[in-house]
Amino acid sequence: MNSKKIITIILLVFVVGSVGAMIYKELQPGQTDPDAITADISTENVPQNQIIAYYFHGNQRCPTCMNIEAYTKESLETNFKEPLDSGRVVWQPINIDEAANRHFITDFELEMKLVVLADIKDGKQIQWKKLDQVWPLSGDKPGFLEYIKVETEEYLKESV
């Protein structure tokens, strides 16, 4: 058997095997990611009135997506330390590639990975807002931090 045939067989085995592996992976029930939240938003062990800042991401994390997540977290931790500590504001990254979290795609009409603020009153979600400027601002860190700050402040004021 010459080297050309060996390479061909190896590559064909790789192609068939990888397609099989991807189908198998897709058919498996979602694995539990320790950081992922799979429960619904109305849980009993959190304050009844809160603002949840969701960041929705998938299994694949592009550099821009990771910047969006890091900047949002930084802005919240810098500007809303007290509400975060008290549970009035909650930071919640969620992997929507996990089967249990896919409902968020339709719940929040998500077309892309982004930040959503959800207003919870008496354990019920009463309104939410997609922060879709996070993508255009992803290259402007100061502008991004300010955007998250202003939007969260407005939401906090509205939900008092």
Place this chain on the structure above:
Amino acid sequence: MDFFFCFGTALWLGVLTSISPCPLATNIAAMSYIGRRVDRPVYVLWTGLFYTAGRALTYFALGSLIVSSFLNTPQLSFFLQKYIHMFVGPLLVVVGMFLLELLSLNIGSSGLSQWVQKRAESWGFWGAGALGIVFALSFCPVSAALFFGSLIPLAIQYDSGLLLPSIYGIGTALPVVLFAVLIALGAHSISKAFNQITKVEWWARSITGGILILIGIYLTLQNILV
């Protein structure tokens, strides 16, 4: 004024998508495929046009279906980001194997074989068009944000579900085709000067096949291991 603003914005969003880092791997694959026939610059140009048409047609179809509310945009966006992306890797490995002649269409009948050979050239064009369609459908987070988050709202606002997505598609192909044509022209001039066109064409095709296989393996492993 409005028309030119929309036209320019759609084109610019397409170019932005193309030069963003996340579709880099598929862009390199497309550039290699389009520019591989350094012996025939006109062929490269036609391949580039078919690739552009494939992309434009895909966004045209998607845009018109979304703007006319036939499709559930959130579900579609995440479906495309997740599933099409999964199969681009294995597909590129197979295309690379054909270019390296590791795989070939063995057809017994000599008449049919001649027919296949005659059409191989036009299949190269159609292959570029198909590659354009598949790459356009394999959304990554940045391209999804630009298409679904910026282009579609613009198309809805100006009620242009056909034209603006097509212009966006042309924008996504422009940098890739331009670079492919420039590289092919440069390689053609050098190889002509040294009278080595056939040799350079063989190398270009082999390198293209190798690049497609490597990118295919990279994208496949990225999907399996993540």
